[in-house]
Each structure stands twice: as structure tokens, then as C-alpha cells.
Amino acid sequence: MTDLAALAETIRRHEAAQGQPISRLGYFCAPFRPGEGPFSDRVIKVYRGLRDDAALDRLAAAHDDYVAALRETGVPLPETAFHLLEGDGPRVPVIVQEALPETALMRPRMQAEGLESTLEMMEAAGQVIARFWNAADRFETRIGFHPSIRNFAVLDGQAVFYDTFPPLIHYSREEMGRMLLLFSDKRLMRLIGPLMRARVTGIQDEWYSAPETLVGLVGSACRLRPKHAQAYLDWGRDFAERAMPRWAEEAVAGMQAAPRLPGYWTGFRKLLGLQGEPNL
Template identity: 50%
Template structure:
């Protein structure tokens, strides 16, 4: 489809949107059309507005971030970023090739036996460490949000599908403004100007190599609390085998007790009533 046809198909899908695939997203509730030319896609729509300079930069940064992820060895489903024009009002939209529900890593981890679960986690953790190694020498501020809910598992390994916001090139202050600008929650947008540091802090784990790895471990422990000891043993072995230097030391220091979600995220989830399901 050319751009005009694609925009028309997106508008038709929005007019007849199906049930959300997930209600976990901070920014949107992705959905998959029930029929039509985009029925094999997940559609993610974000808060529109009349700030074209913000959205034009967002579109460029999204393309740059998707390229950065792929260059760093991260597998993405086919992903396209659009800005729909609606009488002077512009709406960002991401179209993404739908992934089979049975490949969602979170659900696979819950259903698997312990040995299989650890093998899945090992693949995800290796891919996270590989990403950080690949971008270590890049000059831009680059982040990554590889939580369990943002991964599927294909035949060749992890598939990552969370490209919004594009974590490339934005300062901490700028990303804090994006977190407010595109939040679907009026309450969050109301709290933000009063407690701006609380909102800015949401992003900090995304820009921390150790934080992303520890976050994966903590999520696994929360998913399988009865296997906590075995999962922490695996995590220590992973750090010893695959990490070096300061990154290894930071991760090991966090594994004396089961990692916990940052307070800012537990509070935000509570405010938004978010579920812990795959955010595809």
C-alpha cells in the first residue's frame, strides 16, 4: 500500500477497532483489527496534538531508534511509524506485524517447566547484554526497555516489540516531557507539572544497562515466586559468565535479595490500573 492507502486503512481500522491486545501500556492500548488489510497488524495510537515540531522529531527519532535496535542485533517485527493528519490535528500511529499470542515471553515463562523457563530467560538476558555492548560507543543518549512483557520468543531467539517512546537522542529532561505529553492518563498529566522529578524518574531504568538486566530478573522472580532461589542462582551464574567489569558488579550487588520494581513504577501502575500482561 502507498501512504495514502495506508492512512485510509488505519482510519478505517480506528473507526472499527477491536478489543485491546493489552491494557498494560502507559501510552496506549494496542489493538488488532478484526478484518481488513491491516488484520495481520497490531495498531498502536498515541495522543495527538497540534505540535508538529514535536511529532516531526518524534517520527525521525523513531526511525533512528528502530535502525539502532536492528544494528545492535535486536530482532523487531516489521514496524512502521505514521503521523495521521486530522484537520490540523496530528496523531502518531505505529503499525507492527502481529506476533502469535503463544510466543509472548511472559506467558511462556509462566507455563514452562523450570529448566525451560531458565533457558528462555538466558536467551533474553544475553540479548539485553548484547544490545548494551553494541551501543556502548555510540555518542547519543540511548535507552532500552526490555521487560519480559515487551518480548516474544521466535525460533531464532527473542523478538522485541516496544519502540515507543524512541529512546535515542533525547535528554533526560526532554524524555520527561515526552512521558507527560504522550501519557493517556489525565491524572499523570496533572501530577507531572507538580512532581516533575517523579515522572522523569520513570525512564531511569531504561537507560541503565544493569537496571534493564536486573529488571528482567526481578520480573521473572515475581512471575515464579516458588522458583525464586533457582532463578537467583541462574541470575548469578549469568552475571558471572556473560558480564564483566562495572556492569557485572552492579548486577551482582542487586542479587542479594529478589529485585523489586522501582517505587515510581509500582505507584504509576497503581494509579493507571495497569495489568501485568504482554504489552504487544
């Protein structure tokens, strides 16, 4: 069982020392790994606190359900725990997750390794995507998946997924759109986001579409290694036919050329100063 007092002290020391996060992307937070102490083998993700206790309790329950659903569908996931830390102010959501070797993170590996190796990693990640969607019908609730390259590590040929926030289960499209604003770590997004609520809400749509998650993975690879784009497109079309036949027609249609990010999302990224770093 997690020592919550020790966890709170670890977070307090990190904030006091203004330690460096291990990822700068952090749309929702900047994860960190303590250099010493009882959580030195863990990545800690601290989110914005809320004064709405009912919403926080619902979030905690949804996260537990989502982790269970990911495991049930065969998605490899590090040991992951969700906590609501008590303090002087509102309760604060915190995720504590088993740390993965930085040398296994898929995004930097995709940038540095040869074509054959990157295709092997794409296959490993694709198999996780296919397993999830081929099994997702068993859940009688709205459920999604965000399998971007930056949310995977590849260990011994197996892709491991590690992004469980926000928990993409139970929430309606409108509720998830509000959550994207409510929990954003970027104050600017919380200020201007409500003015563009429809576009912010649309960010999530890919996560709830089986073919679009595959197309999104291929699009990311094409942007990372444009000189290999044709090889990734060829792989993606073949993979859709053999591993995701129910969605192959739509997925293949989306991979006739290198997929591009929606203009509104690239605009948000530039506005918020987000870079394509691993979002541990």
C-alpha cells in the same frame, strides 16, 4: 509502502467499533490487531497527536534512528514502521508492526511453563540485553533499552523485542521525562504527573543503565514466579558474570535478593489501573 489512507480507515473503523485492544497495559496506547483487511497481519499502535510539528518531526526521526540502532546492535525486531497521519486535527503518530504469535509472548509463557523452559527464555532475553549494551558504545548519543519480560516474544528459542516507543535515543533525561507525561494515554497521569515530575522522570533511569535492565528482567521473573525466584537470581548472577562482565559487579549486587519495583512506580501503576499484561 504503507497505504496511509487504508491505515487511517482501519483506525477509524476500529475506533467506531470500539474494538478490544490486544493489551490493556498500554501506558502510551492500547495496541490492536485488525481482524480483517490489509493490516490483519499487523499490530497498530496509535499515540496522542500533538500540535507541535517540530516535536513530531523530531519524534519520527528519532524513532527511525532507534529502530536502526536496535537492529545494528543485534536486537531482533519485527518489521516496524512509524507514520504521522494527517487528519482534521494535529498529526497523529502511528506505529505499524508485524504481528507476533500470541503463543510466543514471553510473559504468559513465563507464567505457564516449567522452570527449565522459563530459564531458557530468560537466557534468550538476556542474550539480547547483552548484545545491545555491549554494542551501544558505538553511538555518540544518549541511548537506552527497555527489555522487560512483557516486551519480548520468544520464537524458536530466540527472543524478539517489540517495544520502540518512546524511542530511547537522542532525548535528554529531562526531555524523556516530559515525553512520559506528554504521550501517556492516561489523562489522570497527564493531570497529576507534572506535580510529581521528578518521580515520573525517574521511571526511565533503569532503561539507560546496562546492569539495571538485567536486574529489572530478573526482578520481573521473580514477581511472576516467586517460587522459582532463587533459580532466577542464580541465573541472573551467572549471566552477568559471563555475558556482561563490564557491569557484573553492579548487576550481581542488585540480585542478592529478589529485586523490587520502586514504590513510586508501583503507586503509579495502582493509581492508573495498569496490569502486568504484554504491551504489544
